[in-house]
Amino acid sequence: MSVNSPIFIIDSMLGNLARKLRLLGYDSTYFPSIDDKKLINIAKNQRRVLVTKDQQLINTAKKQDIDVVCIQGDNEIEQIAQINSIIKLNKIEITTSNSRCGFCNNMLESIEKYRVTGKIPDGVLERFEEFWICKRCNKIYWEGSHFEKLQKFVTQLNDRLK
Numbered sequence: 760m761s762v763n764s765p766i767f768i769i770d771s772m773l774g775n776l777a778r779k780l781r782l783l784g785y786d787s788t789y790f791p792s793i794d795d796k797k798l799i800n801i802a803k804n805q806r807r808v809l810v811t812k813d814q815q816l817i818n819t820a821k822k823q824d825i826d827v828v829c830i831q832g833d834n835e836i837e838q839i840a841q842i843n844s845i846i847k848l849n850k851i852e853i854t855t856s857n858s859r860c861g862f863c864n865n866m867l868e869s870i871e872k873y874r875v876t877g878k879i880p881d882g883v884l885e886r887f888e889e890f891w892i893c894k895r896c897n898k899i900y901w902e903g904s905h906f907e908k909l910q911k912f913v914t915q916l917n918d919r920l921k
């Protein structure tokens with residue numbers, strides 16, 4: 760992903776959106792619980808785009824020259840479309856080598872198959888050749904059913920953003 764990709768901080772009520780953005784390769788800071796003041800400080804200091812549903816927070820952020828996206832509704836496709844209408848996103852695609860960990864936002868790294876043996880179910884080992892790991896939380900990724908669902912999501916999203 761290019762150096763110019765937007766980076767985000769996602770408000771605590773939007774955990775699913777944060778996870779999606781990470782898997783799509785966007786650096787998205789998220790805390791399940793954080794107070795508004797800290798949220799604003801991180802957005803400001805790290806120049807992150809604040810994504811929230813909270814109107815009061817939006818007003819506070821705008822006063823401090825923070826880029827804000829106001830989210831409405833619970834549909835994730837629409838939520839990402841709302842982001843894209845304010846902050847132009849790069850071409851949306853899903854490649855595991857570009858993804859960030861959905862749990863902790865760290866970049867994923869490719870890992871040899873023999874090194875994940877014993878750490879994932881045997882059935883997965885038999886069916887897949889390529890694996891990725893998050894070196895921060897040790898979560899292992901492969902292009903299984905989650906990935907297929909995500910690809911479908913990306914197709915729908917690209918149709919919506921046309």
Ligand SMILES: [Zn+2]
Pocket residue numbers: 860861862863864865893894895896897898
């Ligand atoms: Zn992780």
